[in-house]
Amino acid sequence: MVSKTINTLRREIRPLVLKCMPYFVMSYYFLEVLYSVVNTPLVGRERAIVLDVNELFGHFYTAFDVLLTTGAIFLILGTRKEASGVTLLLIGRAVHRLFFSIWTMFFYFLFNDSLDVGSLLLLMAAKMNLREQKDWFQSKYHLLLLGGRLCLCSLFIMWMDEGLETLFSIVSFGLLVFISLGFRCKLFAFLAVAALLYHDVFSNHWSMLWGWNDTLLSIQYFSLLFCKIGGFLMLTELGGGRWSLDGLRKRNGEKWEQKGNYRIIKSQTSA
Structure with a gap:
């Protein structure tokens, strides 16, 4: 009875997680846009100083970044063209890193951006799952799960690099x-x-x-936390996919089940 109740709740909660977590992920990008819009003079001036260019170019780049990210958010959450939206976000992030990265911290930015990419890939997989397209685009679906899972693991590498307490480092390595x-x-x-x-x-x-x-900057950091949580919660529902040990165990179990059924049918036929 208890097991049946848990399974029923799980079936009801699962679609909610897959529907809501994309909004968690995109909240970070929305807050980035909001911060840039509210603090346009400051953000444009800062970017111009970093690039050592005229302040007008800094404002132009800020406007370009805001429009690009806004369009991507609309495509991801408001249409079925989430792949195009994710592509726009990745283009914007690549351009931003090209201009503003501190190259001595290249690997930090690489792992940090990999975490964002992982959440976006799982978002695309969640959308496919909700539309029940995973069977039609099976290879693409499982590639998204594989890429998203591996990209999310960059978080644990950053944790281990921070040199935290030994127990947490062990937990990070295990995860x-x-x-x-x-x-x-x-x-x-x-x-x-x-x-x-x-x-x-x-x-x-x-x-x-x-x-x-x-305050807005603090809210933006909270949204970054929600983005990370959203990625991992989608992973709890989607699983590792075909190219994982879980997928391998599932395929082996299905093979053994088929062999068992074949033996039963064969024994019944011979009898």
């Missing part, structure tokens, strides 16, 4: 191994959400969320 291999992916994705909340909220990193004089 990195199990999620990257796709072993018990749904379970370890849940554990990753718990570790993420501990790292960003309950540990000494809490000041990165609300330790700012700018």
